[in-house]
Amino acid sequence: MKIHEYQAKEVLKSFGVAVPNGRVATTADEARAIAEELGGRAVVKAQVHAGGRGKAGGVKVVANPDEAAEFAAGLLGSNLITAQTGPQGVPVNTVLVEEPVDIAQELYLSVTVDGAAKSPVIIASAAGGMEIEEIAEESPEKITQVHIDPLIGYQPFVGRRVAAALELDAALARPFGALLGGIVNAFQNKDLNLVEINPLVVTGDGSLLAADGKIDTDENSHFRHRDLAELRDADQEDPLERNANDKGVQYVKLDGDVGCMVNGAGLAMATMDVIAQVGHAPANFLDVGGGGTEEQVAEAFKIIVSDPDVKKVLINVFGGILRCDVLANGIVSAYKEVDVNVPIIVRMTGTNAEEGAEILRNSDITVAVAADLNDAATKVAEIN
Numbered sequence: 505m506k507i508h509e510y511q512a513k514e515v516l517k518s519f520g521v522a523v524p525n526g527r528v529a530t531t532a533d534e535a536r537a538i539a540e541e542l543g544g545r546a547v548v549k550a551q552v553h554a555g556g557r558g559k560a561g562g563v564k565v566v567a568n569p570d571e572a573a574e575f576a577a578g579l580l581g582s583n584l585i586t587a588q589t590g591p592q593g594v595p596v597n598t599v600l601v602e603e604p605v606d607i608a609q610e611l612y613l614s615v616t617v618d619g620a621a622k623s624p625v626i627i628a629s630a631a632g633g634m635e636i637e638e639i640a641e642e643s644p645e646k647i648t649q650v651h652i653d654p655l656i657g658y659q660p661f662v663g664r665r666v667a668a669a670l671e672l673d674a675a676l677a678r679p680f681g682a683l684l685g686g687i688v689n690a691f692q693n694k695d696l697n698l699v700e701i702n703p704l705v706v707t708g709d710g711s712l713l714a715a716d717g718k719i720d721t722d723e724n725s726h727f728r729h730r731d732l733a734e735l736r737d738a739d740q741e742d743p744l745e746r747n748a749n750d751k752g753v754q755y756v757k758l759d760g761d762v763g764c765m766v767n768g769a770g771l772a773m774a775t776m777d778v779i780a781q782v783g784h785a786p787a788n789f790l791d792v793g794g795g796g797t798e799e800q801v802a803e804a805f806k807i808i809v810s811d812p813d814v815k816k817v818l819i820n821v822f823g824g825i826l827r828c829d830v831l832a833n834g835i836v837s838a839y840k841e842v843d844v845n846v847p848i849i850v851r852m853t854g855t856n857a858e859e860g861a862e863i864l865r866n867s868d869i870t871v872a873v874a875a876d877l878n879d880a881a882t883k884v885a886e887i888n
């Protein structure tokens with residue numbers, strides 16, 4: 505789960521990472537008052553769950569409190585569209601007003617999980633300020649990766665190695681090591697998926713400061729990190745995805761036109777491949793789960809057909825704990841509650857597949873039942 509920059513900075517601060525002084529505002533007057541407290545000059549930053557704010561006009565260094573108020577007024581209540589958001593953008597409900605940082609150098613620093621290496625990895629670059637994807641594409645030699653043994657944890661030599669790769673001043677090696685240790689500890693103690701600081705600033709007087717902070721938490725660990733779970737900002741989530749997730753359905757919107765409903769993430773991936781093989785593209789990833797209920801199936805069905813981009817629907821289920829008769833009943837009941845204007849193709853196999861097919865046949869809804877996955881793919885290509 506993504507959290508806001510100001511929240512990420514509070515987490516990092518509690519692990520000893522230096523961040524600029526500042527506070528959040530939800531009105532222009534508050535933004536003015538904070539800028540006054542900070543001495544007049546300030547940086548005003550839109551708080552949204554997306555990067556690329558700088559280039560999109562979401563970050564500004566202002567010269568005085570009135571300018572802070574004016575810039576905040578323009579941002580608050582608007583939608584910010586960045587390279588990382590959809591075309592409709594994300595709403596700005598808070599701004600962070602901070603002391604401006606005197607930037608001598610911008611570094612990139614992050615910690616995430618390297619699934620292939622089965623361990624956390626530190627990713628660092630002296631080419632900070634840019635998006636890491638851009639650096640990776642244009643000059644991958646400027647990126648350093650150092651893995652951390654999860655059983656041993658952070659060790660000072662790791663800090664020295666990364667500091668050397670970044671060609672930092674010798675005087676900065678020790679403070680950099682301490683800062684990196686704080687970041688790695690935050691990552692491990694809070695069970696995070698990602699901590700990213702871009703830029704990590706070397707200031708004019710030679711200290712280190714996290715000018716930006718991005719954290720992605722692991723929702724599976726929220727039961728033991730209630731403090732993180734409480735930071736959720738549902739306003740930043742896609743409404744369809746939010747509704748689905750609230751109902752226990754894994755849903756991710758994609759840009760194709762074939763809506764798909766599947767049980768199990770592996771089968772969902774395979775289904776998306778099959779759709780691509782017949783020249784189409786999936787409109788979403790949707791996993792009702794191995795133990796989906798009739799209500800979840802009905803909810804998932806409604807979510808898919810309410811997406812205006814969906815031109816046909818493929819339901820592909822391997823009956824196990826979710827039996828095919830339960831699936832069929834879910835489809836029939838949801839079908840009657842919503843307007844269905846697109847063809848529906850169903851392929852089901854496994855537990856109670858016959859009973860499921862019987863339920864669909866005896867209902868008064870129109871679906872094409874496929875014999876197997878290849879037949880389903882052919883029907884996706886042919887039925888309009």
Ligand code: GDP
Binds near residue numbers: 558603606610716
């Ligand atoms: P992002 O674009 O969403 O990643 O937002 P950032 O917080 O990284 O801000 C974008 C850019 O604004 C940074 O790369 C800096 O160059 C600049 N910036 C952010 N804070 C300050 C500041 O305090 N002083 C100055 N001079 N520039 C800043």
Ligand code: MN
Binds near residue numbers: 555556703716
């Ligand atoms: Mn940034």
